[in-house]
Amino acid sequence: MTLFIIFLVILTACLFSYTRWRAAAIETAFPPQGRIIDVDGVKVHVLEAGPKDAPAVVLVHGASGNALDQMLGLGQVLAQTRRVIAFDRPGLGYSERPDRAGISTPTGQARLFASAMAAIGLEKALVVGHSWGGAMALAMALDFPGRVSGLVLLAPVSHPWPGGITWYYRLAGLPVVGRAFCSLFVMPVGENVVDGSAAGAFKPEPPPADYTRRIAAKLLLRPKSFRANGRDMCDLKASVAAQAERYGEIGMPTLIMTGDRDGSVSPDIHSRALARQIGGARLIMLAGAGHMPHWTARERIAAEIADMFPSV
Numbered sequence: 001m002t003l004f005i006i007f008l009v010i011l012t013a014c015l016f017s018y019t020r021w022r023a024a025a026i027e028t029a030f031p032p033q034g035r036i037i038d039v040d041g042v043k044v045h046v047l048e049a050g051p052k053d054a055p056a057v058v059l060v061h062g063a064s065g066n067a068l069d070q071m072l073g074l075g076q077v078l079a080q081t082r083r084v085i086a087f088d089r090p091g092l093g094y095s096e097r098p099d100r101a102g103i104s105t106p107t108g109q110a111r112l113f114a115s116a117m118a119a120i121g122l123e124k125a126l127v128v129g130h131s132w133g134g135a136m137a138l139a140m141a142l143d144f145p146g147r148v149s150g151l152v153l154l155a156p157v158s159h160p161w162p163g164g165i166t167w168y169y170r171l172a173g174l175p176v177v178g179r180a181f182c183s184l185f186v187m188p189v190g191e192n193v194v195d196g197s198a199a200g201a202f203k204p205e206p207p208p209a210d211y212t213r214r215i216a217a218k219l220l221l222r223p224k225s226f227r228a229n230g231r232d233m234c235d236l237k238a239s240v241a242a243q244a245e246r247y248g249e250i251g252m253p254t255l256i257m258t259g260d261r262d263g264s265v266s267p268d269i270h271s272r273a274l275a276r277q278i279g280g281a282r283l284i285m286l287a288g289a290g291h292m293p294h295w296t297a298r299e300r301i302a303a304e305i306a307d308m309f310p311s312v
Contacts, residue, residue, distance in 0.1 A: 015184040022187050023222040030216035032094045033068065034086075039116045045094035046120065047071045047086045050079035055312055056122055057305075059086040060113070062131030064197075064229055066093030068215040070130065074154075074294040077302040085125070087116055089133070091228025093219060104231040105239045106132075110139035114147050126305070126312050128152040130294055131265055132232060135240050138274075141250050142243060149312045151254040152305060155265050155291050158274040160241040165233050172230025182223040182230075190221040204261050205289065205296045247277040254281040255308050257301055259289025282308065 034047035047067045057078055059070035067086035075084045089109055091097030102108035113136070117125065127148050129137025134156020141148045164170070172178045172186070198212050212218070220226055258271040267285065275283035284304060286297050293301060 012184060015188065019183055019187040019223060022191070026216075026218045026222065030219055036094065037116065037119050039112060039119045042090070042098045042112065043094075043096040044090075044112070044116050044119075045088040046116065047075075049075060049084045050082050052083055054081060054083045055309075056083045056085060056125035058113070058117065058122075058125040058127050059084065060127065060129040060133030060137050061086070061089060061092075062133045063233055064217075064220055066216065066219060068093070070128070070133075070294060072214055073292075074128065074298045074301055077298050078305070081306070082126075085117075085120070085122065087113060089136070089232075091232075092225055093216075097224065097228045104228075104235045106136040106139040106236070106243070107143060107239065109136050110143055113140060114144040117147055123147070124149045126150040126152065126309055128154065128305075129156060130154040131291065132157055132236060134158060134270075135236065135243075138247070138250070139239075139243060141252060141254075142246050145250075145252065148252055150252050150309045151250070152301075152309075153254065153256045153271070153274070154293050154301065155258045155262050155267075156256065156270055156274065157236060157265055158240055158247070158270045159244050160237050161266065161269050165237070169230045169233035172227050173234035178227055178230060179223070182227045186223065186226045187221045190226075191218065194218060194221070201264060201290070202292045202296065203263055203290050205292070207292075208295055211295075244277075247274060248279070250278045253308060253312070254278050255284070255304060256281055257284045257286060257293055257297070257304065259291060259293055259297075260285045260287055261289060262291045264291040 032045055036043050036045055059075055061070045067088045071086045078084050088095035124147050127137045127140055134153045141151050171181050194212050194217050199207050256271050256275055258267045275281045286293055
């Protein structure tokens, strides 16, 4: 028994040290690509592109990602004619995770984003949200409509769904066990499965070449980021169940685009139901597309935005 305990102590120390070493190495390999701003005492990482005097677009990334996913996908196309801003959501990428009640909910993060817009002098913008970011974009439209000139929702999570969430999200979100899990096991396992996980999100379409390196996907494997992501996922279902009752209040122009073969977020449960609730919303089903249209159909999305929001 004594030898077994010694073995566990040594194994724990090795896993903890490995995680710290790799987290530091990942941050060195993938430093911040934008600027860090102060938002009510919270450090927020923001990426910006396009002409400063053009109509503004704010991109909101989904779970398990960061602002590079949106900026390098759809953002590069939009930046040809628009000012594009992409914030890392709190705890992901290089944005700080404040110790605030509700920060793991779309409503709490919408409040932070509204303040971040004010911090960079942006009064209002076309808000584009993908997946989890779609739920947050909807929260912005509901709670901060003066900041939102129009709404574009890409494969959005908008309603409660049958079942739960993946086990490792639940585990990461637990108070004590979750911290240990994220500090010991996520990094050594995650580095070996990150490419496969990304490919699964794109199915049935192939991911772009070198996708996970380009978007610095391994930043997610840092303990604080993985735990923040897990907490976001744990609180998502209850959050959208509450806000779904209010979607009829949304009055700004709304475009919803989703892949008809999205295996991550059901088009029927979310996008189709959402289109029925928001008056005048336009729903476009992308034939053969999966969960990542901001990469695989970005030119089509940019064209639809230009057509529906020519001066917004």
